[in-house]
Amino acid sequence: MIDKxxxxxxxxxxxxxxxxxxxxxxxxxxxxxxxxWAFPNxxxxxxxxxxxxxxxxxxxxTYSSIRITMLIAFLTILINLAVGFPAAxxxxxxxxxxxxxxxxxxxxxxxxxxxxxxxxxxRTFLRLGLTESLLGVVLANVIPTLPYMIRALSxxxxxxxxxxxxxxxMLGATKxxxxxxxxxxxxxxxxxxxxxxxxxxxxxxxVTVLLIGGGxxxxxxxxxxxxxxxxxxxxxxxxxxxxxxxxxxxxxxMDVILKRLYGRHKKVK
Amino acid sequence: MTLLKLENLKTxxxxxxxxxxxxxxxxxxxxxxxxIGESGCGKTTLLKTIGGLHDLDEGRIVLNExxxxxxxxxxxxMSMVFQEPLxxxxxxxxxxxxxxxxxxxxxKAGRYGKARAALEQVGLAGFDxxxxxxxxxxxxxxxxIARALIHEPEIVLMDxxxxxxxxxxxxxMRHLVKNLKNDLNITVIFVTHQLDEAAILFDRVAMxxxxxxxxxxxxxxxxxxxxxxxxxxxxxxxxxxxxxxxPNGFSIKDSSLMLGETxxxxxxxxxxxxxxxxxxxxxxxxxxxxxxxxxxxxxGLIHFLLEVEGTAxxxxxxxxxxxxxxxxxxxxxxxxxxxxxxxxx
Amino acid sequence: MKASQNNLRxxxxxxxxxxxxxxxxxxxxxxxxGVVSAILETLKHLNTSMQxxxxxxxxxxxxxSLRLAFTATLMAVGLAIGLxxxxxxxxxxxxxxGRTPTxxxxxxxxxxxxxxxxxxxxxxxxxxxxxxxxxxxxxxxLLSRLSFALGFTDSITAFPILVNDPSxxxxxxxxxxxxxxxxxxxxxxxxxxxxxxxxDMSRVFGMKPTRYYWSVLLPHMASTIAFSGFIVFxxxxxxxxxxxxxxxxxxxxxxxxxxxxxTGGSIDERHMALTMSMVLFFISLGLGYLAFKHAQSYQKHxxxxxxx
Numbered sequence: 014m015i016d017k018x019x020x021x022x023x024x025x026x027x028x029x030x031x032x033x034x035x036x037x038x039x040x041x042x043x044x045x046x047x048x049x050w051a052f053p054n055x056x057x058x059x060x061x062x063x064x065x066x067x068x069x070x071x072x073x074x075t076y077s078s079i080r081i082t083m084l085i086a087f088l089t090i091l092i093n094l095a096v097g098f099p100a101a102x103x104x105x106x107x108x109x110x111x112x113x114x115x116x117x118x119x120x121x122x123x124x125x126x127x128x129x130x131x132x133x134x135x136r137t138f139l140r141l142g143l144t145e146s147l148l149g150v151v152l153a154n155v156i157p158t159l160p161y162m163i164r165a166l167s168x169x170x171x172x173x174x175x176x177x178x179x180x181x182x183m184l185g186a187t188k189x190x191x192x193x194x195x196x197x198x199x200x201x202x203x204x205x206x207x208x209x210x211x212x213x214x215x216x217x218x219x220v221t222v223l224l225i226g227g228g229x230x231x232x233x234x235x236x237x238x239x240x241x242x243x244x245x246x247x248x249x250x251x252x253x254x255x256x257x258x259x260x261x262x263x264x265x266x267m268d269v270i271l272k273r274l275y276g277r278h279k280k281v282k
Numbered sequence: 283m284t285l286l287k288l289e290n291l292k293t294x295x296x297x298x299x300x301x302x303x304x305x306x307x308x309x310x311x312x313x314x315x316x317x318i319g320e321s322g323c324g325k326t327t328l329l330k331t332i333g334g335l336h337d338l339d340e341g342r343i344v345l346n347e348x349x350x351x352x353x354x355x356x357x358x359x360m361s362m363v364f365q366e367p368l369x370x371x372x373x374x375x376x377x378x379x380x381x382x383x384x385x386x387x388x389x390k391a392g393r394y395g396k397a398r399a400a401l402e403q404v405g406l407a408g409f410d411x412x413x414x415x416x417x418x419x420x421x422x423x424x425x426x427i428a429r430a431l432i433h434e435p436e437i438v439l440m441d442x443x444x445x446x447x448x449x450x451x452x453x454x455m456r457h458l459v460k461n462l463k464n465d466l467n468i469t470v471i472f473v474t475h476q477l478d479e480a481a482i483l484f485d486r487v488a489m490x491x492x493x494x495x496x497x498x499x500x501x502x503x504x505x506x507x508x509x510x511x512x513x514x515x516x517x518x519x520x521x522x523x524x525x526x527x528x529p530n531g532f533s534i535k536d537s538s539l540m541l542g543e544t545x546x547x548x549x550x551x552x553x554x555x556x557x558x559x560x561x562x563x564x565x566x567x568x569x570x571x572x573x574x575x576x577x578x579x580x581x582g583l584i585h586f587l588l589e590v591e592g593t594a595x596x597x598x599x600x601x602x603x604x605x606x607x608x609x610x611x612x613x614x615x616x617x618x619x620x621x622x623x624x625x626x627x
Numbered sequence: 628m629k630a631s632q633n634n635l636r637x638x639x640x641x642x643x644x645x646x647x648x649x650x651x652x653x654x655x656x657x658x659x660x661g662v663v664s665a666i667l668e669t670l671k672h673l674n675t676s677m678q679x680x681x682x683x684x685x686x687x688x689x690x691x692s693l694r695l696a697f698t699a700t701l702m703a704v705g706l707a708i709g710l711x712x713x714x715x716x717x718x719x720x721x722x723x724x725g726r727t728p729t730x731x732x733x734x735x736x737x738x739x740x741x742x743x744x745x746x747x748x749x750x751x752x753x754x755x756x757x758x759x760x761x762x763x764x765x766x767x768x769l770l771s772r773l774s775f776a777l778g779f780t781d782s783i784t785a786f787p788i789l790v791n792d793p794s795x796x797x798x799x800x801x802x803x804x805x806x807x808x809x810x811x812x813x814x815x816x817x818x819x820x821x822x823x824x825x826x827d828m829s830r831v832f833g834m835k836p837t838r839y840y841w842s843v844l845l846p847h848m849a850s851t852i853a854f855s856g857f858i859v860f861x862x863x864x865x866x867x868x869x870x871x872x873x874x875x876x877x878x879x880x881x882x883x884x885x886x887x888x889x890t891g892g893s894i895d896e897r898h899m900a901l902t903m904s905m906v907l908f909f910i911s912l913g914l915g916y917l918a919f920k921h922a923q924s925y926q927k928h929x930x931x932x933x934x935x
Contacts, residue, residue, distance in 0.1 A: 019716075020717075023713055023716055023717055024717075026713060027710075027713055027714075027717070030710060031744060034744065034745075034747070034748055034808070035744075035747075036769065037759035037760065037762060037763040037769075037804070038747070038759065040762050040763055040768075040769045041755075041758070041762055092653070095649070096649035096650045097650055099645075099646035099647070099649060099650070100646060100647045100649065100650035100651070102646050103642075103643040103644075103647045104647075107643040109640075109643040109644065112643075115647060115651075117916075117919050118651065118654075118655075119650065119651075120919060121912070121915055122654065122658065123858070123915075124857075124858060124861045124862070124911050124912075124914060124918060125908065125911050125915070126861075126862070126865030126866065126867070126882060126907055126911055127867065128867050128882040128885055128886060128904060128907055129661070129662075129865065129904050129905075129907040129908035129911060130657075130658055130661030130662065130904070131661065131904075132661070132665060132885060132886075132900055132901055133660065133661035133663070133664030133665035133666075133668075133904060134657070134661035134664065136668065136901070137661075137664045138660075152657060153657070155654070155657060156654065156657050159650065160654075163650060176364065176366070176368060177368060177370075179335050179362075179364075180362070180364060180368040182334070182335065182354075182355040182356045183333055183335070183356075183360065183361050183430075183439070184361055184381055184382040184385065184429065184430070184433075185357075185359075185361075185382050185385050185386055185433060186381075186385040187356055190385045194370070194373075194385075195370060198370075198372045199371075199372075213750070216752075217752035217753070219752075219868050220867045220868065220871075220886060224890070234754055237754070238754065238872075241754060241755070241757070241758045241761075242871075242872050246762065246767075249758060250758075250762065253751075253755040253758050253759070256751075256752065257750060257751045257755060260750040260752075261747070261750055264746070264750060337639065
């Protein structure tokens with residue numbers, strides 16, 4: 014029914030659209046490796062690693078910002094796990110009155126823009142002395158990330174059900190033993206998926222960190238931004254590429270880990 | 283010695299109005315006790331209540347003279363095998379089997395030694411390092427059984443553990459469990475909806491229907507004297523008829539068959555197969571005859587569906603009798619009135 | 628005996644609520660602090676706060692934000708629907724050759740390529756995507772160079788200003804660049820969740836694939852389109868980073884305006900900023916409610932799979 018000409022046309026259109034999405038990324042990568050890219054030239058004058066030199070050797074902030082970004086993400090995940098694990102249990106395995114409303118409440122922060130909350134939060138944090146502190150930034154990061162952690166974990170809980178818990182109970186395992194030997198290992202894939210998402214979102218926060226951190230807490234976006242809004246294009250591209258590269262690596266690592274975890278469980282006889 | 287006592291038990295299923303009520307149930311030590319009934323009758327709920335996975339609304343459970351009604355499941359020193367093997371996928375076989383000992387604080391050497399012995403008992407020696415996904419369904423269930431026995435629980439609960447397996451496998455497993463019970467002197471409470479398991483396995487059995495216990499007793503006793511029509515039907519009896527008691531005897535509805543004298547309140551009669559014979563070998567028999575309408579083979583027996591005095595009658599006979607019978611033939615039957623049973627419902 | 632059993636029952640019933648408490652407290656204390664602060668400040672300085680609603684700047688910002696959000700959302704939805712149509716046709720061509728799309732390993736499988744492809748923009752944070760738009764569509768960007776090379780323009784300045792301009796084209800492009808993949812990733816599983824049996828059946832009745840797409844697949848995806856559409860709209864309306872980077876100095880979108888008033892303005896202006904954040908909050912709340920009304924059907928499509 015679909016003849017060859019139409020098929021070729023389809024592929025062409027798809028290709029064009031793929032270009033729309035890939036070209037900017039490639040442009041950024043190329044830009045990061047150029048120093049002078051005079052106007053009319055389609056390609057830069059030559060490969061030049063000045064920008065990367067700056068990013069990694071000259072700007073001391075780069076390394077510390079990577080560390081701080083990771084630290085904040087890690088602490089955020091810890092808090093999210095502590096409060097989100099039981100919540101995900103409730104939403105994934107139990108049926109109770111008001112469940113739909115609760116799901117809505119938990120998901121609400123996904124649509125709330127940081128600006129709507131951060132300004133007011135900043136005022137109060139100022140009085141509580143939480144501004145310009147790591148704790149303040151971490152707390153502010155919990156708002157956009159916790160819903161995703163809960164969603165990821167609760168789908169894991171839903172698949173788990175109660176039967177494994179029942180079995181472990183009947184074999185004599187106490188509550189914490191069950192969590193350690195049964196629930197947690199079973200939830201590991203969901204946990205990894207949820208954590209990756211949390212890292213991604215937390216690391217991408219800009220105005221939150223800028224405002225609550227007061228410019229003292231410098232995560233990658235904070236260090237990166239001045240170069241993105243004017244300033245040296247190569248350096249800006251280098252940072253952009255760095256950040257995206259790290260995100261991509263995170264995704265790949267998660268993929269590999271998940272494959273290994275699932276692989277063991279589902280070996281064919 | 284009575285190991286387990288359930289008294290005045292009442293519990294309700296959260297999601298529905300279904301209520302399970304057990305006034306009195308005693309289970310002896312070293313007994314292989316069965317809970318049977320149709321799907322949804324409450325037998326699994328009862329099992330889970332005994333195990334502590336389901337809470338009571340009223341009543342109490344006493345184990346070894348100790349009230350365990352409010353004791354958590356993990357502290358009741360029982361174990362349970364479910365329909366699915368539920369072997370922990372991230373642990374290998376020996377870790378799975380040793381799990382009950384691990385959570386009780388046994389050392390690695392201690393529990394591995396016992397685990398290997400347990401695996402040998404279920405015929406899976408050497409499977410230590412494999413993972414559950416590498417085993418067949420039957421093998422997995424055997425591991426699950428080994429795991430459930432390793433910590434020497436007071437009672438082993440089993441919830442239809444073989445219904446997901448192939449029929450030939452089921453037989454093998456039943457014998458395995460029966461032998462284990464005898465060798466290890468354990469007490470087992472076993473839930474099934476399949477009748478044939480009752481005959482092989484159970485010392486005593488309770489039949490449950492709609493949340494109530496209909497009858498408790500040895501399988502053979504129940505066969506000889508089912509307490510109600512429902513029990514009789516579940517146990518596979520076929521010749522069950524409604525009728526009324528008349529001065530001349532019990533008259534079967536829509537039939538001219540008349541069966542001896544009985545009380546006025548009798549409304550149902552059961553004619554078990556052992557009440558039928560083709561020869562007159564004693565007194566007090568009712569003589570009748572029937573035409574063979576259908577003939578087939580069931581479990582090594584010939585099954586005849588006869589039309590007897592206006593009603594249908596099932597008759598089973600072992601093979602290798604005299605001249606073979608065909609559809610349309612008429613045969614003479616004698617009914618032993620002392621072996622038939624009347625019921626009120 | 629009975630009392631303790633009743634206690635057991637009660638604690639069993641309350642379990643899910645107890646499990647949820649830490650999260651709800653954490654989340655809503657933090658959100659609450661943010662919102663209540665803003666509300667309190669607004670009420671304390673009601674006069675100044677209310678001035679906000681009589682300032683023309685506010686309405687200009689509101690108008691700009693709405694315009695940008697509408698355009699971006701409509702474009703993203705339109706593009707997503709169009710791209711999915713193309714993908715649908717492509718999977719048809721694969722089917723005709725007797726291959727099922729999901730089991731294709733040796734030849735080029737559109738569904739696998741494209742899911743990988745569309746996950747990439749998702750990884751790139753909005754600030755970087757804004758920068759990408761700048762690099763590509765800016766006056767010194769790639770397209771400008773291309774157009775010069777092809778003779779469409781004869782200098783840097785001849786290339787239209789698409790970035791940092793009052794019409795906000797750059798902002799819209801950045802939004803569309805990021806949100807279209809999001810919508811496609813949301814919609815594709817729903818589209819494929821409809822059993823191909825329906826397609827085969829429709830062919831038997833002589834229905835052309837195009838018709839099938841418009842009258843069967845699209846309605847099937849309708850609630851998901853609504854759900855993700857509202858999320859995209861809510862996001863683009865209230866976004867800060869992208870308009871901050873790519874917007875003109877005037878007018879500003881609501882979020883940028885609020886931020887700048889708060890950090891740079893006088894005390895009065897700070898109060899107005901807090902009022903603006905309140906406005907943003909309630910708008911998002913409303914949009915969120917609209918979005919999640921359609922969420923349930925979306926879940927069902929994913930779980931029910933074949934028949935929903």
